[in-house]
Amino acid sequence: MNKVYKGDFGHIFYQRKNAVIRTTIMGCIILVLFIAGLIIAGSNKNIFSIVAALGCLPMGWSVINLIMYYRAVPLTQSSYDKIKDHAGSLYVIYDLSLTSEKSTFNVGAITVLGKNIAGFTEDENTDIQDCQDHIKHQISLSKYHDYSIKIYRNVDDFCKRLDELEKLRKDHNIDPKELESLWTPGTIQTVPGILKSISL
Incomplete structure (x- = not known):
């Protein structure tokens, strides 16, 4: 395996x-x-x-x-296939289960570009606002502020947002995957790194 x-x-x-x-x-x-x-x-x-x-x-x-x-609620194969078709060169993280003191937020896919965070959940029990607030709080602990955070329930809406972010990435010539690979252990984590570290 x-x-x-x-x-x-x-x-x-x-x-x-x-x-x-x-x-x-x-x-x-x-x-x-x-x-x-x-x-x-x-x-x-x-x-x-x-x-x-x-x-x-x-x-x-x-x-x-x-x-x-x-x-935990994993991302379904059908949603993954759709998201993959729209992700382009964005750095997308999958199958996160973010835990807080009061709840668990299952985020099937999430991406970060600049100060934009967009995610998708298939968990009907996930409180979208609480999830967004939890992410905002967690990244603020590492001094990341003023991020636009949006979690979608509809995969097509999320894919539209991915298309927008991919265009933004191309227009500004950003390579989020390379930026993530350049992170040095011992320094402040990147936002995607924080999201992975606070997940199950």
């Missing part, structure tokens, strides 16, 4: 599979250790049981991780 990095289409499905495999393996190891301890020692008071009990901690984390990825 080829690795799908955060921000790439299919990341949520990839992480779901990883979480299932990891949790299943951990569960089997814990069960085997516990049963082996019972057979060898004749009771649950043995080193195998202790190791099995300690193994429940990382397995618990893995189960929580699994639940979170299954609650």
